[in-house]
């Protein structure tokens with residue numbers, strides 16, 4: 001692969017189709033949430049493509065695409081319109097798809113990417129436009145006759161779909177994956193889409209071409225489809241890099257074509273060549289008015305935007321959180337929210353609050369969620385309660401090991417840290433008088449360790465500290481214990 005990168009530069013542009021989580025479909029009142037429903041139960045004359053019925057624009061969808069455009073630093077067109085994209089295919093109920101051709105809602109934006117180990121840089125967003133999804137085709141084979149046939153499920157037909165087109169600004173499979181991860185993150189932060197690739201509500205096609213290193217003109221591009229995970233996008237582009245480089249090395253011409261990714265074979269295969277560009281015969285949709293989004297409207301939508309991951313990341317880093325941890329904390333909005341709520345409730349000093357909260361959220365909370373296969377949204381411990389525990393450990397009321405035990409009990413029982421510590425007698429013992437008996441006991445019970453220590457092997461003291469910790473069920477203040485041991489042993 002490195003040899004490919006020294007001779008050729010990879011040029012990647014991505015087209016993402018993303019379903020919006022609106023209540024109803026794009027141009028009719030049918031419920032857009034059809035997951036788990038019987039086929040063809042979320043339908044009406046509009047989304048079935050009956051003649052003589054009129055579409056109506058879904059305002060929620062327009063708000064969502066405006067939010068997306070603003071979050072991706074696009075300009076929002078004060079005037080845009082819908083067009084009919086004509087192509088004959090059985091998943092298209094009307095024989096055309098309502099889309100946007102020359103006047104999309106959003107244009108000229110950018111998204112900052114920062115793949116691991118690379119400096120951040122911007123990928124241009126060409127446009128974001130609104131369209132409707134198609135019906136779903138289910139290909140079947142008759143078990144008796146062996147004949148294949150296709151069923152149509154119209155539930156998906158007419159659900160709001162947003163297409164996000166990037167500039168050909170990415171240069172490696174890792175950059176393409178990072179772009180998708182960050183795009184998904186933004187869409188989820190602003191709450192417009194579930195953006196789940198495996199479930200098909202976030203779909204990506206890639207345009208990939210190669211050019212000699214140093215060249216500024218573009219090579220012939222190949223479009224890759226059928227990628228159902230971020231890993232598939234990464235691997236398909238990596239495969240194309242090698243395939244196209246080998247062709248160029250042999251002096252062959254790259255054919256402009258559409259290729260499909262075959263997951264189980266780890267390769268792309270030719271689906272159709274594009275010797276002539278598709279002629280969709282776009283024309284303006286006569287049944288829908290143009291979209292006029294004025295400055296006031298855009299300002300109102302902008303005010304609804306939550307703080308975006310990039311800004312939160314910078315704020316967390318400014319509080320002294322490492323870039324690695326800040327990235328982990330801001331990955332999902334809910335996790336960042338929880339972290340901030342915990343930090344706020346600790347309420348000692350901002351940088352200290354952030355450090356303590358980050359340790360707990362990325363440490364014990366993360367481990368608990370992993371172990372229970374849960375997400376932060378369903379984590380049972382309120383932020384104030386975790387903050388209470390964080391403070392008790394920080395103040396030395398309990399040792400950090402006991403703190404972890406108390407954490408487990410809090411999550412299970414719903415009781416507060418103070419209650420658990422009180423009732424189970426878990427408070428840290430720091431009093432010298434209380435600890436002296438245990439210290440003397442450890443010295444008396446371990447003559448060999450004592451002899452080793454006195455013989456100059458001073459590290460043995462940690463063994464004796466361990467014995468006292470065990471004796472006190474982890475409640476002893478280790479610093480006090482060590483000081484006491486040194487005092488007793490050096491008599």
Ligand SMILES: [Zn+2]
Pocket residue numbers: 025028029030042043044045046047048158
């Ligand atoms: Zn409908």
